[in-house]
Amino acid sequence: MPELPEVETTCRGIRPHVKGRVVTDVVVRNGRLRWPVDTQLASIISGSTLREVSRRAKYVMLTFDAGVLLVHLGMSGSLRVIEPGAAIGKHDHIDVVFGRALALRFNDPRRFGAFVWHGDAATIDAHALLAHLGPEPLSEDFSGDYLYTQARNKKTPLKSFIMDAKVVVGVGNIYANEALFAAGLHPLKDAGKLTRPKAARLVAEIKTVLAHAIERGGTTLRDFVGGDGKPGYFAQELNVYGHGGKPCPRCAKALTEKRLQNRTTVYCSNCQK
Structure with missing residues (x-):
């Protein structure tokens, strides 16, 4: 199961490739994850610039002007940078496409992961998935x-x-x-x-x-x-x-x-x- 270091590694791996790019499409092949993926996700973030890739606990946080996409890798998920048009695997459930340059692909064999949209970046810390969490272990708050x-x-x-x-x-x-x-x-x-x-x-x-x-x-x-x-x-x-x-x-x-x-x-x- 991906833990904090694996999620942090994922953030660091994808950040240089996708930060500052504009989303042109979101392809959801299977939205039946831990929670159903918002059927309007493509229309919500298409045309938006990805402002930041960060992490809170084991959530990858993709921040846009309109809100934050919380991505959890679940038990066996991965989030990788691919070329658009790359061969689609059995468990490649979601692509966040950035024009003809590249895409972020979410693969999750067990489908315990999540793609959760929160429509207000300023209040993301109060989201039900994050509000109860303790401090980050590498922060000064954890002493x-x-x-x-x-x-x-x-x-x-x-x-x-x-x-x-x-x-x-x-x-x-x-x-x-x-x-x-x-x-x-x-x-x-x-x-x-x-x-x-x-x-x-x-x-x-x-x-x-x-x-x-x-x-x-x-x-x-x-x-x-x-x-x-x-x-x-x-x-x-x-x-x-x-x-x-x-x-x-x-x-x-x-x-x-x-x-x-x-x-x-x-x-x-x-x-x-």
């Missing part, structure tokens, strides 16, 4: 003091806590495993036991892990590709995720693998306390 305060009296397992988008966005399962290992913190301990120094250390490691994953183009485990069609390479550098039963890279003790809220959780019972 050790913030995490410590949010964790007070919480009985939630620490891994589940940092994966809660109301606490902080974008810390998906892979990155939560890696950050907790780097910080030396046990994923199953109550979040409320997090001390201020440990909170600061965990925040620092979350920022480091996510920033490095973005630099490496995200993590390709199944079928994610970035905006340029190339896979991410962070998977080659994972310390614990996917390595259950293998030696810990620090102490060589076998890594423990468990299921937590139906997610794979891998940790070292010796190094993570």
Whole structure:
């Protein structure tokens, strides 16, 4: 499933190609995504200039003068730059066309993704899909003091806590495993036991892990590709995720693998306390 680094990689990949271009058409081959695509989308944004490509949590935000198109990649989606007239694949559901130069193609085999139009760019932060979200993990708003305060009296397992988008966005399962290992913190301990120094250390490691994953183009485990069609390479550098039963890279003790809220959780019972 594309997480924050993969979505950020997508934004960075497509931005130089489409920012400032005028939409000439929107071709919707299958609008039955997580929510039905607005049947008037083509008429709404055709003739409009794409002013900015940005990201909030795991949403790609395509900003026009008239509003914002929120794109979610779902479980298996991708948003790529293609040449108009390129061969159409089975799961190529939507093309946002920019004249004869190029198009943005949305491919989503499972159709859990979304194309949601919001007709007022100034109020996008209040949209129902965004209003409840916590701070961006790479922003100054996400700090050790913030995490410590949010964790007070919480009985939630620490891994589940940092994966809660109301606490902080974008810390998906892979990155939560890696950050907790780097910080030396046990994923199953109550979040409320997090001390201020440990909170600061965990925040620092979350920022480091996510920033490095973005630099490496995200993590390709199944079928994610970035905006340029190339896979991410962070998977080659994972310390614990996917390595259950293998030696810990620090102490060589076998890594423990468990299921937590139906997610794979891998940790070292010796190094993570």
